[in-house]
Amino acid sequence: MFFSICGNGITDRYADMSHQAVKSSVFPVSVGLRSQALKLKFASAAYDGHYLKPAFPLKQVMEIFRNRLSMEVSPPIFHQDYINETLSLIYSPFYRDDKIYDAVLNRPLMQDNPEGFDLSPISEESPDWKIDFLPTLCPHCGCDMEGDKDSIALSCKNCNSVWKPGKNGFTKIDFATIPMTGDDIVHLPFWRIKAKLSGVKLDSYADLVKAANLPKVVQKGWDEMDFRFWVMGFKVRPQKFLSIATGMTLAQPREKMVSELPAGSLFPITFPLKEAIKTLKLCLGGFIRPRRPFFSMIGDVSVTPVSYRLVYVPFREKQHEFINSAYCLAMIKNHLSMARNL
Ligand SMILES: [Zn+2]
Numbered sequence: 001m002f003f004s005i006c007g008n009g010i011t012d013r014y015a016d017m018s019h020q021a022v023k024s025s026v027f028p029v030s031v032g033l034r035s036q037a038l039k040l041k042f043a044s045a046a047y048d049g050h051y052l053k054p055a056f057p058l059k060q061v062m063e064i065f066r067n068r069l070s071m072e073v074s075p076p077i078f079h080q081d082y083i084n085e086t087l088s089l090i091y092s093p094f095y096r097d098d099k100i101y102d103a104v105l106n107r108p109l110m111q112d113n114p115e116g117f118d119l120s121p122i123s124e125e126s127p128d129w130k131i132d133f134l135p136t137l138c139p140h141c142g143c144d145m146e147g148d149k150d151s152i153a154l155s156c157k158n159c160n161s162v163w164k165p166g167k168n169g170f171t172k173i174d175f176a177t178i179p180m181t182g183d184d185i186v187h188l189p190f191w192r193i194k195a196k197l198s199g200v201k202l203d204s205y206a207d208l209v210k211a212a213n214l215p216k217v218v219q220k221g222w223d224e225m226d227f228r229f230w231v232m233g234f235k236v237r238p239q240k241f242l243s244i245a246t247g248m249t250l251a252q253p254r255e256k257m258v259s260e261l262p263a264g265s266l267f268p269i270t271f272p273l274k275e276a277i278k279t280l281k282l283c284l285g286g287f288i289r290p291r292r293p294f295f296s297m298i299g300d301v302s303v304t305p306v307s308y309r310l311v312y313v314p315f316r317e318k319q320h321e322f323i324n325s326a327y328c329l330a331m332i333k334n335h336l337s338m339a340r341n342l
Pocket residue numbers: 138139140141142143156157158159160161
């Protein structure tokens with residue numbers, strides 16, 4: 001997802017782009033739609049051929065993408081960020097006979113053999129990496145953990161714990177549940193994040209009411225209620241992302257929480273904390289009013305996360321939607337299941 005805070009508000013875009021990773025004018029500059037349309041396999045040294053080593057810096061590639069995506073937004077641009085970007089190195093096949101051929105289409109890249117075409121200045125490498133497997137047993141009690149195939153964390157209902165995989169095995173995630181029971185209740189994961197802000201005063205609920213210009217009169221005690229960001233722990237489409245994160249952050253749920261996993265359905269965690277943190281500035285842009293003066297000073301605002309907790313929040317499952325009327329939030333189930341492929 002690519003977001004811009006710019007002259008015409010906050011724009012969002014879903015992007016799936018590729019760029020040649022070697023520097024050669026012979027090969028196409030990108031793989032076009034192939035990365036989406038063709039089935040990919042893990043690269044392996046077992047496949048024949050020469051693997052050209054990437055030489056074009058990723059940072060430069062990201063700048064090219066940013067410039068291309070920025071052509072669609074109205075200046076001035078105050079803030080931009082990629083959210084939940086995934087990087088893949090894709091080897092695309094070509095072969096050399098009398099000419100250079102595109103091996104997918106079996107067609108020559110150009111009619112004439114490029115003059116002086118020589119692969120030798122381009123380094124090669126061997127794709128000799130391997131996939132490691134991690135047993136999905138709870139590091140605390142040894143029971144089987146649960147999680148969907150796209151989950152980035154697994155839960156153990158035996159000892160009430162949630163774990164995320166890393167290079168050195170699993171690490172524990174601090175979590176809590178807002179309990180609610182009922183046949184139609186589904187708990188969705190949210191990241192509740194406390195952050196230190198500079199350039200904008202947002203320490204308490206009273207500050208939020210003022211900053212977001214909410215139609216409420218600040219009550220006694222609201223200046224002692226900590227402000228926290230609430231960002232989804234699951235993927236949503238870019239068009240809906242800010243409205244849901246903003247809606248939850250403005251709601252500032254304060255129900256009593258328990259440190260137990262919900263008994264009923266759990267929606268899988270598919271959006272990592274690291275990415276949720278990257279959206280905090282965008283969230284501010286989503287609710288601070290008036291917008292324009294805030295946008296023009298957003299470059300001077302800094303947001304430093306201090307602590308977090310994963311919170312399972314109850315929603316009622318209707319035929320087409322998940323609804324939480326206390327926070328005035330409704331999410332279309334179909335949109336959420338499509339977003340899992342993003
Ligand atoms: Zn356990």
